[in-house]
Amino acid sequence: MNPVGLTLTNPANLNTVGSSVGGHGAGASTFGALLKGAISQLESSQAHANQQITGAMTGQVTITGAMVAIAEAQSTLDVATAIRNNVVQAYQTIMNMSVG
Structure with missing residues (x-):
């Protein structure tokens, strides 16, 4: 039983199909579908x-x-908020990295 209501997906399975020109392939649409599904579960x-x-x-x-x-x-909202906070923190960490 999944008490939170979110579907767990292994991130390694997101890029199982090869990517196309520019790096935007099936992996990007799969991540988008995963995100859309999680938001849909939260709303429901x-x-x-x-x-x-x-x-x-x-x-x-x-x-x-x-x-x-x-x-x-x-519980579902708490998990979604924690995930959002971690994504924002990861983005800020990447933006603060020095390039050269």
Whole structure:
């Protein structure tokens, strides 16, 4: 079971297909699809939590079910935020490297 809701992918498998001229090949589109899928999962977990909250307010869903959905959505958001922070930190580290 994946409690966070994100699909784990081995980064080594992203460039299994050769790249074309300019270095932009199937690997770049695969990374884009991976990123789009992760964002889609984040959005769906947030939407599911909102539906559960609405259901709890109308009495159609138990409070426990709504709280579990909220906790899952919060965990997914925390992971996405941590990944974003690491990407920004890596970008800043690369930009601060001396070239020559």
